[in-house]
Amino acid sequence: PEPFTRMSAPQHEQAARFFDSVSGTYKDKYKDRSPFHHYFFNERLDKATRGLDLANADVLDIGSGTGALYDHLIEEFPHMRFHATDVSAGMLAQSAVPTACKYQGHAYDHPFAVKRFDVVYMLGVSNYLTPDELEKNLTFIERSLKPGGRVIITFTNAHALDTWLRNLARGPLRLLGGKGKVLSSGLGSWTYGQGEAQRIMKRHFNVERIDLLNHTVFPFNQLLSGPSLALARRLSRRVENAAWLRWLSSDLLIRAVERA
Numbered sequence: 155p156e157p158f159t160r161m162s163a164p165q166h167e168q169a170a171r172f173f174d175s176v177s178g179t180y181k182d183k184y185k186d187r188s189p190f191h192h193y194f195f196n197e198r199l200d201k202a203t204r205g206l207d208l209a210n211a212d213v214l215d216i217g218s219g220t221g222a223l224y225d226h227l228i229e230e231f232p233h234m235r236f237h238a239t240d241v242s243a244g245m246l247a248q249s250a251v252p253t254a255c256k257y258q259g260h261a262y263d264h265p266f267a268v269k270r271f272d273v274v275y276m277l278g279v280s281n282y283l284t285p286d287e288l289e290k291n292l293t294f295i296e297r298s299l300k301p302g303g304r305v306i307i308t309f310t311n312a313h314a315l316d317t318w319l320r321n322l323a324r325g326p327l328r329l330l331g332g333k334g335k336v337l338s339s340g341l342g343s344w345t346y347g348q349g350e351a352q353r354i355m356k357r358h359f360n361v362e363r364i365d366l367l368n369h370t371v372f373p374f375n376q377l378l379s380g381p382s383l384a385l386a387r388r389l390s391r392r393v394e395n396a397a398w399l400r401w402l403s404s405d406l407l408i409r410a411v412e413r414a
Contacts, residue, residue: 217279221249262294359410366403
């Protein structure tokens, strides 16, 4: 897929600068102050961690940001060994992950003391990665999983109505200069259909399952947040991966296992 916007500087540098600029208030999006973001982030965390026993696990979070995944897990699994990477120093500075376990930059560049992980997460990151960067990360994850280890990654759904409408809104929003918003930031963004995301993952892992996330449509999810989120929560409880529901799901969460 082509990025929506071509950047003069490397994509990861643009992403680091943007997320540094919003890091001071980013964690507030997980709270009730922003109903849509609160729903979106917490649904993703719930589905990404459901059914996993991480009591004594080595966990790596690539693109950890302000540490929401760590916050979500630490009370239930206080003895897990959690490691976080992010290209944004500002985001990591807001994270409660212990300083010794936070690494700025690319995961594949770090000489981790832990060489194999039980679970590697990459949530809300693939859409900011060029295809080459995505492949570098997946190759790193493939060689960094313990036998039977899992990788859990989200992809922005190219076939979602939400994605199409956000695409259309990017140009006008950039002209209006919505400061601190991803849509108006000029960041490149990559999206994937379910079949394409599966094929990419199957080059490195055995795919276990796919969950659909965020059954809302921009801009109604923010303008009419009450009824929009009520419907989204009802749809989120559906267990089947129906084709029609993919049109109403902005993100795909893929859970895969190490390929023995």
